[in-house]
Amino acid sequence: MKTHLTLFTTILLSVLSYAQIQNDSIVPIDSVTTTPTETRILPAKVSHAEPLYVDLMRDLGARKGEAEINVGFGVGSHRNYNEYYGFVEYEWAVADRLGLEVEVPFSFNKSNGDTKVPTAVPNNKVEGLKLATQYTFLVNEKRKMSLAVAYVHEFEFNTFKSLGHQGSVFTGMRMNPVFIGAKNFGNINTMLYTGPVIEHNYKEREVEVGATINASMMYVIPNSKNFIGVENNMDIDKDGFHYYVRPQVRLALKHNLLIGLVTGIPLTKHENSKLDVMTRIIWEP
Template identity: 50%
Template sequence: MNTIKTSVLAIMLALPAFAATAQRDSTRLPAKVLHAEPLFIDLIRDLGARKGEREWNVGMGVTDHDKFDEYTALVEYEFAPLNRLGLEVELPFTFYSRNQRAPNDQPLPGNRLNGLKLAAQYSFFVSEKLQSSLAVGYIHEFAMKPFNMYRHGLFSGHVFSPFFIAAKRWGSNFHTLIYTGPVLVREAGHIESSWQHNTSFHYLIPGSKNFLGIELNKEWSTAGFDMTVRPQFRLTLADNLLAGIVTGIPVNREAQRLSSFLRLIYEPAHRESRKKR
């Protein structure tokens, strides 16, 4: 009996210390490795995203085609409702303008809101020891018709795009990332498929969020292989505002020439981080 009483007393005395330890563990932020995120094919949310994180992106770009110029714009909202889970809503627009090489009677593609893009990404492996992260995700786009065809309906089809991401940080400043997966486009009962494989290499400037890097966007389809090389850099404008500038250099210049892209990134203060300070 004395042994039982002694054991119960020991447990009761240990409970406050155990509760304090559990409280510290419950407030400890989940593991996360800082990876440099490519600026053109960007991620849905940071790898290892923490609950409460959110981000606004505004992008603008221009591409020189053989017979016309293509202007793009996008608005994105990213947020993390749970640890390691990122969600995104994006509205991408495309507008066209005739250039000097195009005959006056040649029709241009129709200006459009490309579609409504919804996406999710889950980081299933995050290792601070290995400085590595792995994630899977899915993008679904409800493709839309040009503005001048809305009288025939808004939507033209669907784009299905599952993907896999692997990222590695080498020391304090060098970063590599792979983003790959199939893209299936279904329009008018017809399905076209391709495979994208994007690799990026970045150098993060010490003591800042600024980086220099290069993104290699590769695609295999029934039309063959295509690759665009995109040198890029990111610059801090304020504590929560960044600007990224990208230049696109296509390997095959038959139909597409140089391009440029600007991305503005605004990241409001992390709510969970404020609570834990």
């Protein structure tokens, strides 16, 4: 009896020791999906603060099934008109690290009464249909770093006025391959979003090549989804170099509901724009 008890104790201690070793190597319980028939240990993921103006198609290292709905509205002040713009977008992860996005942006413009500037007020329109995909090919938890590639394709729509005169629905398309790199330095999150921009105008049969560079740095409040930081939007096209700096803040109203506020300040002198303000509502169903 004593021998059996000793053997039982030895086996029990061995099992407990093995369980402890396995527990130390398993991700926390909040990152494990369980069903009555299986337990899935989710892949590694580093949390990065995502810019509010030029956002991503999905979180870097996104896990299958994650989804997000964004609604935004902004006001831009130009020399002789005000622009009221917005967007609705849906993004989801169809597989681990692979995200897709569908976005519909729109804009409405109204003269501000400044007749000294001859520039015509743009017509109102749905800007287009934007489709995008993103794949995170590197997630390094130790270095708090993620790398991804993405592709954004936008079908550009005509104005409401032109459509009323039986104009073509589409005026062109915009293609933008993107490289994304993000690294965290403690509570400081940095991100680079850059790539060439190719625009094809159907009517004029022209192809223009430019580039976009978006660099951001955010301070994330510890143990929260709140952050404050700045986003730098730089674009190169046929009209030259355009540079906006965008201070921003994001607040979590609930664990799955966030709101962000962005202010745009043009730094290049030849810009027709003055200031703009945009708010973004983020819901994770």
